[in-house]
Amino acid sequence: MRTGRWYLGLSLLACATAAQAEDGYRLWMRYAPATASQTADPVTVRGEQTPMLAAAAAELRRANPAGLGPVMLAHANDPAVTALRLPVATLGDEGYLVRSVTIDGRPVTLVTGTDRGILYGTFALLRHLATGAAPTRIDLTSRPRVGLRMLNHWDNLDGVVERGYAGRSLWDWWTLPDYRDPRYTDYARANASLGINGTVLNNVNAKVESLTPRYIAKAAALADIFRPYGIKVYLSARFSAPVELGGLKTANPKDPAVAAWWAAKSDEIYRAIPDFGGFLVKANSEGQPGPRDYGASHADGANMLAAAVRPHGGIVLWRAFVYADTDPNDRAKQAYDEFKPLDGQFAKNVIVQVKNGALDFQPREPFHPLFGAMPRTPIAPEFQITKEYLGFATHLAYLAPLFSETLTADTHTRGHARVSQVIDGSLDRHRLSAIAGVANIGDSRDWTGSSFNQANWYAYGRLAWDPSLTPQAIAREWAMQTFGTDPKLLDTVVAMMMASREAVVDYTGPLGLAHLMATGHHYGPGPWVADLKRPEWNPVYYHRADAAGIGFDRTKTGSKAVAQYAPGLAKLYADPKTTPENELLWFHHLPWTYRMASGATLWDTLVQHYDRGVATVDTLRTQWQQTKPLVDPERWQKTDEFLAVQAREARWWRDASLSYWMSLNNLPLPAGSPPPAHDLAWYKAQTFPYPPGNPQ
Amino acid sequence: MRTGRWYLGLSLLACATAAQAEDGYRLWMRYAPATASQTADPVTVRGEQTPMLAAAAAELRRANPAGLGPVMLAHANDPAVTALRLPVATLGDEGYLVRSVTIDGRPVTLVTGTDRGILYGTFALLRHLATGAAPTRIDLTSRPRVGLRMLNHWDNLDGVVERGYAGRSLWDWWTLPDYRDPRYTDYARANASLGINGTVLNNVNAKVESLTPRYIAKAAALADIFRPYGIKVYLSARFSAPVELGGLKTANPKDPAVAAWWAAKSDEIYRAIPDFGGFLVKANSEGQPGPRDYGASHADGANMLAAAVRPHGGIVLWRAFVYADTDPNDRAKQAYDEFKPLDGQFAKNVIVQVKNGALDFQPREPFHPLFGAMPRTPIAPEFQITKEYLGFATHLAYLAPLFSETLTADTHTRGHARVSQVIDGSLDRHRLSAIAGVANIGDSRDWTGSSFNQANWYAYGRLAWDPSLTPQAIAREWAMQTFGTDPKLLDTVVAMMMASREAVVDYTGPLGLAHLMATGHHYGPGPWVADLKRPEWNPVYYHRADAAGIGFDRTKTGSKAVAQYAPGLAKLYADPKTTPENELLWFHHLPWTYRMASGATLWDTLVQHYDRGVATVDTLRTQWQQTKPLVDPERWQKTDEFLAVQAREARWWRDASLSYWMSLNNLPLPAGSPPPAHDLAWYKAQTFPYPPGNPQ
Incomplete structure (x- = not known):
């Protein structure tokens, strides 16, 4: 009965993909099955029809990639496979080999390994085809590095x-x-x-x-x-x-x-x-x-x-x-x-x-x-x-x-x-x-x-x-x-993705700063927060900024955390000059006037990072606008509206943070860097009740 | 494992016929637009294209009912409408008139009223057609009774x-x-x-x-x-x-x-x-x-x-x-x-x-x-x-x-x-x-x-x-x-619906009993609960059952609540013999041996209601089984699984309630009524943490 119920679940899902709104439900499995009506089942499963092989076969039938001929799912120890003398010995429990071969004189795409390897090989084959590969002369093999x-x-x-x-x-x-x-x-x-x-x-x-x-x-x-x-x-x-x-x-x-x-x-x-x-x-x-x-x-x-x-x-x-x-x-x-x-x-x-x-x-x-x-x-x-x-x-x-x-x-x-x-x-x-x-x-x-x-x-x-x-x-x-596979779309989307995380670092906590969020949520800025019961709950614990400088000294003059790393690395982290700039204030407390490798001061460099973060998000918005003709409206619109939020909030993070740092160091912004939109009191007064993901 | 192949075959077949996932999202608006490609827009909006008329027109275009010719949306005071001398005077702010008419020598389905009336008339027209009416000689008019x-x-x-x-x-x-x-x-x-x-x-x-x-x-x-x-x-x-x-x-x-x-x-x-x-x-x-x-x-x-x-x-x-x-x-x-x-x-x-x-x-x-x-x-x-x-x-x-x-x-x-x-x-x-x-x-x-x-x-x-x-x-x-419109399906579904609420009354609280649920949720039975701080939070407050009888006396010998009703009704409620049987114990505390109109005792009648509730749910399950070929698999399966829950829980309500009543009255169950599956202690020991809909 158990398998019956499970198979029925599959059959429901198989139908769900046909004429569906692009609401994101299908994730990266947006199969576009070949439209020609099938006369023969394109998938052969050799040996015992285990639930896992049935799942793999069902996935292939659902995807039914255009141009792909017959597919055979067979264990690596199946006589039809061993006769081919393929390099299956190193596949292990989870690895797969997918190859265009000839069996009984007929060309076939063979997916082999263990049950689990065949399952993964099936998805690898579908990914291979969905990312533009030709359905012929396939030769894929892989095994996972982590168990x-x-x-x-x-x-x-x-x-x-x-x-x-x-x-x-x-x-x-x-x-x-x-x-x-x-x-x-x-x-x-x-x-x-x-x-x-x-x-x-x-x-x-x-x-x-x-x-x-x-x-x-x-x-x-x-x-x-x-x-x-x-x-x-x-x-x-x-x-x-x-x-x-x-x-x-x-x-x-x-x-x-x-x-x-x-x-x-x-x-x-x-x-x-x-x-x-x-x-x-x-x-x-x-x-x-x-x-x-x-x-x-x-x-x-x-x-x-x-x-x-x-x-x-x-x-x-x-x-x-x-x-x-x-x-x-x-x-x-x-x-x-x-x-x-x-x-x-x-x-x-x-x-x-x-x-x-x-x-x-x-x-x-x-x-x-x-x-x-x-x-x-x-x-x-x-x-x-x-x-x-x-x-x-x-x-x-x-x-x-x-x-x-x-x-x-x-x-x-x-x-x-x-x-x-x-x-x-x-x-x-x-x-x-x-x-x-x-x-x-x-x-x-x-x-x-x-x-x-x-x-x-x-x-x-x-x-x-x-x-x-x-x-x-x-x-x-x-x-x-x-x-989709449009090259311009792909170039744009990949560029956006690759720039995005560093933008968040830049507008929330650049140069190794961390844990600067306001109380009650982990969303907006609150570097000024100092009133929470436990010291390490407060942002001021992490940035230690004052009129003279900023950063957490974790060297031998501070918490000595650098000593937890292997000696070669501890030595690098011990000196600000050999610490990677993007981890600088994680390990060092430095004067605002500290000279970076570029020759600019720490303060000016910090501001540049905030500004860069804001500018990058503006660029993301511009880039996304260019994709409009190439993306379905529902997903495009949601992303566009979210990017507008991000652009506004990147400025909020930057402005709130800079307002606070300037209240400590009394330094001017470098030329060309715009002043915060509001004063520090305004940022401190913002409240955001009922944040998601925050169980009471 | 041989079943696997059979089920997969089924899933392929199912896919061939289903164009869209039936996951319930579309509610009762499961339009099946006419498949013939439209060359002309079937909807004409006369006068100002207000957002509301645009919404109505968009709905018509989306539904595009087969066989429906051109549709005109026009205010009741539009010259094209007034010329027809239709009975629009009584439509009010929200009423509609939808009628097959001829304008400029051409047949058209006219939807008229105010903006809002036209919106409602549009939906009325779509409902009319979706419930089997012919798309010709339409004549619908309605206005809401409540503002x-x-x-x-x-x-x-x-x-x-x-x-x-x-x-x-x-x-x-x-x-x-x-x-x-x-x-x-x-x-x-x-x-x-x-x-x-x-x-x-x-x-x-x-x-x-x-x-x-x-x-x-x-x-x-x-x-x-x-x-x-x-x-x-x-x-x-x-x-x-x-x-x-x-x-x-x-x-x-x-x-x-x-x-x-x-x-x-x-x-x-x-x-x-x-x-x-x-x-x-x-x-x-x-x-x-x-x-x-x-x-x-x-x-x-x-x-x-x-x-x-x-x-x-x-x-x-x-x-x-x-x-x-x-x-x-x-x-x-x-x-x-x-x-x-x-x-x-x-x-x-x-x-x-x-x-x-x-x-x-x-x-x-x-x-x-x-x-x-x-x-x-x-x-x-x-x-x-x-x-x-x-x-x-x-x-x-x-x-x-x-x-x-x-x-x-x-x-x-x-x-x-x-x-x-x-x-x-x-x-x-x-x-x-x-x-x-x-x-x-x-x-x-x-x-x-x-x-x-x-x-x-x-x-x-x-x-x-x-x-x-x-x-x-x-x-x-x-x-x-x-x-869908299959007559057998409709008869079955309507019969199920019409029986369902009374079944819930029967297995949870028949004959006017109420508020018998366990603590912490409003889901399962807890007629024994008597330990909550405020008296009116406890089920025992509502049923007042003891060795001799059951029910809340709201007559002049009790809380006098009957006097809150108009005199003619208060008089009826004052006497158990003239109180509707399904409200009996809401108004009266009666001996377990009280004789109902049928001649049976109150106790035996009460048990019969519980038994009837359980039996009705069993019937719902059987009826739903008959609909399987007529309903899409996803919605059918979910309903079927839910009915299985209901059948189990109807028994739970019945058994737990009867166990408790019997612990008070020491009466036997009438012949043919099965004993509860567990003893009262078992029912009292059941806990159901984290019920939905219960904010902390």
């Missing part, structure tokens, strides 16, 4: 998505498991098209009810729908569940009753979801319970949970995003200080999940010092696809440059290992490897709140598969599939 | 819809006024198709920010979009706004500074929204501020606001849904006691808005005793379209019988005036008349959370236009437009 390519949904059980700017949660917990929205299948298709193979359904700020039988059944329904698309379900676990659900007196990981409770709970979950992925845990961070409440370490907590899921092949992803409200230490140092000493203490099925930077998903941060610092522990980077600090759904900010900046960063460890070599396990020969992205997906019709936000989901997935892809290449292939 | 036909959105500024079961608010306050979602226009089209001409954008539990300049601009953007569709925007007003926004020390309506603040605020709103409709106010009810906080009356409060909007032609809708936490009086009596003495004291532009029953939108309530009791005051009924107490989005409950039951109820005042004659102003010759429905609309793709919930929006709008329409007729015309 677990995950989305993290910060979705609450009441439907609110923390830091979500695309409507409510996709998961309608209230009607699950009874109602299986066809959209769940489309979610799985989109992820499978990128190779994403795991999804954490609920927020890391976890509610304990997600572990009750009622919610396990709901998660199981989703797992059933996702399974044919190669996606495993994970849950965020609330560490205090043994107390709150189990009635125990403690959640101390060293208490055998606690371990037994988790083991029994895991058994229960695996009965409902045999391929359950495991737990993601945010512990002892921002008010969440954890092992430190009992004097135990993060390793103690992680290992106790790991033991519970190990018999079933599950894993634990343990987040390193911790900072204590009682620790006067530089917040950016605390994760390293807490976790580095634990290297080697984690169980084999634990992965430590580390945000890309040491603070919190700012538009730019130096890579996290834990990358490369824990060689005995698999480390997964956590990126934020949703734009918590980059303008929510409204602002255009293509994030592949941000993701790639971290992935390609030189750790200066063991030679010049890149962060990507740390996280894919190759550097330290870990069996497990993972990468996580905090999803930007909601139930908005266009999934992500804007057309361009779809590119961030796409780019994350593509980089998770292959961190060496360039942001530019990803932008181009995304744009071709999303908007 | 203000309103939706009330209980939408919070953070996007949560109180008692909303169809996703988030349609209004994306965060991106308004910049981004104008095309869906706002589709909302307006759907309402205009029914003649709804006013919408209150925000929750009656109002946040004060809705009156700030920032939110007024957002409301104005929506008003601009809705205006061509004849829909005025209203706002719920928080009575304490002069204190919270204006910085005044009081919101006392007798304070001139308070009145001046509201006058200035109204002026500000009208500058942004020249045709702003006015304010809806929930005052001194469930924690909301109001004039009673200052010893002033509801009339004082309403009149002060009315004076503020009167210069602009605005009105105030003042809700009578009040009950005090300090009043030991029967909650069902309090609105009457508070408002009846104020009759004659309200300003001319005030309408008192009264819920259909005296309690709170229960599956069945006797009509509110205020209908007919305040002849000097325009009274608007407030219906709840969203199914707060009738199974949220999941259960099928067609509400036209509920709405119509109130509208057609005999008040026994001034002869046998019906409630509809009270509310349309005809009985007491009021200039103003209004009707309000609490919307069931959200941003779910199908707008209302299920296909059948769309019928409740539709039926409310149709009854608001003409309260004399029968639920059966409305069901049939809705079903034809929503699912």
